Amino acid sequence: MDLSRRTLLAGGLAAVIGGTVVACSSGMDTGSAKKNATGNLALWCWPGGLGKSVLDDTIAHFPDQHIKFSEVGGDFKQKLLTTFSGGTSIPDITGIKGEDIASLLPQASRFVDLKTIGADDAFLGQYLEWKVKQATTLDGKVLGIPIDIGPTALFYREDVFTAGGLPGDPAAVGAQMKSWDDFLQAGVELKAKNPKAFIVADAVDMYGTIVNQGTSRYIDKDNKFIGDQDHIRKAWDTAVKAITLKVDGKNLGGTNDWNAGLDQGTVPTVVGAAWVALDIKAAAKTSVGKWRVAPTPGGPANFGGSFLAITKNAADPKAAFEVIKYMLSPDNEAKAFADAQIFPATPAAYDKPQLKAADPFFGGQVPIDVFGPAAKDIPIAYEAPLDAAIAVPFTDALKLVQVGKKTSDAAWAEAIEKAKQIGKRQGVQ
Structure with missing residues (x-):
């Protein structure tokens, strides 16, 4: 989740969507993607997009993957697309911002359909349905697992x-x-x-x-x-x-x-x-x-909310998916909320202590009592690229x-x- 979110509060806010079903199916044909070298798993995200304690724990939890995290500032989407076009240094796992997901789904062939490597209905059912649909093509490919949402x-x-x-x-x-x-x-x-x-x-x-x-x-x-x-x-x-x-x-x-x-x-x-x-x-x-x-x-x-996706260049997509599963578990999404108010996309996190705590800033109110029900009732809308x-x-x-x-x-x-x-x-x- 991008912590420099001021543009979302102005006119650009209309570009950021609620629960959406996005357009396109397989997208453009990018040919056979060149696989990354094995032994290192490259992970890209923007500043503030992942909770620091969760990121550090994930890197330690998967020592064999030698996860190399890159914090990419500036126009994240443009830098990702430029890297795709160049054909080298493409990350195994990348963040995708919620405001960018619809425009990237026409390029679905650049990403792994997560349903082919273990994202079955039981796993996806942990996350809010409307948010999963936001990263799902009309022909049913799932390209991202939710990092967070913005109820x-x-x-x-x-x-x-x-x-x-x-x-x-x-x-x-x-x-x-x-x-x-x-x-x-x-x-x-x-x-x-x-x-x-x-x-x-x-x-x-x-x-x-x-x-x-x-x-x-x-x-x-x-x-x-x-x-x-x-x-x-x-x-x-x-x-x-x-x-x-x-x-x-x-x-x-x-x-x-x-x-x-x-x-x-x-x-x-x-x-x-x-x-x-x-x-x-x-x-x-x-x-x-x-x-x-x-x-x-x-x-x-x-408003807002983002995803982790696996590129077709990933050396070992199944291993990359295991990293995502761990990082975005209910426990870790709750920890990310404690780190930086990264609001969980999995309702099981809403009962965790990090979200049930009273907030002195809000006069001792428990904000999840408002945000939790709102998160579950986000309307599903179609968004074209x-x-x-x-x-x-x-x-x-x-x-x-x-x-x-x-x-x-x-x-x-x-x-x-x-x-x-x-x-x-x-x-x-």
Whole structure:
């Protein structure tokens, strides 16, 4: 899991998906992959993608594999593709980010179908079904085992809510703010008593969350553009409503204003994945213990989460799979959560002590009580390889509405036109 996640909190958030069934089957033919030399197992991941204690333990647990771990910074996907093209120094095991999986599945022939080397139904059943499907081709090949997921929740300032006449208890917040309309109405009430407090941190982020709560996105399984249909327009209109009600703080995640607002109470909520807790905790200096966690308005969604895959170049795919099985066991996924809030993709980890502990930052609340049920209820949606690219015109156009440069209808029409052009150039109907 990438700990430099700020881009996920802005417009790029729409490119990161919830539970998805991804496109394509065998992908391009890469020919016979050149096998790596035996005796060393090369493992690639990005900074923060694997828990340090788990990684160290795994390396020690498989001395005969001589695991060589490379922490690859920068654009991980691009570096992996460049290495594939070069044909040398290709890792045996590689991480794949959740936001990249759909675009990489057309190149499925570069990876081992894990079902052929031991990933049977019993093994895969340890992991959340929607997450496994995200790394499964339409013809049933499984290319990755989940490292983690990103179930969402509503992080909020209990003190700001109660001072503004809203409930403070997480159960009461969840009951009052079940829908986005409920949430926005609460924002109006809050702002009436505290004009500096905006219940929506950023309406563009909110749009991405709502899209991720659905079971359809921008392209369907028949490769037809559906971004002009009601499910996307509803997400758009709800985000625009936040803008017109003036409860949108326009605070882009990760900026100095966002960080300061978290601590000062002008950004009293963040709807984000479990890993966003790290960002909030890093920004908080005087608000420790004042934060709480409640269910996401409108239902759960997922942002982020990644996989380990085995390349066709692996010298010994079965040995590599044993390494993955060990590293991503429920016990080790729980340890990774303790290391760096890497949220487990296997529900058996949710009862481990590392996840059941009360968190003083959240006033002694046990966050897994919110995130666990959300993780199990993530909706399954199909994501085409081009889906992320087609989402960009929508978030770009919504930003124009946000700053008052376009009306909602004009921006919507522009987004549709640009999205269709992008799709048409790539064969989307």
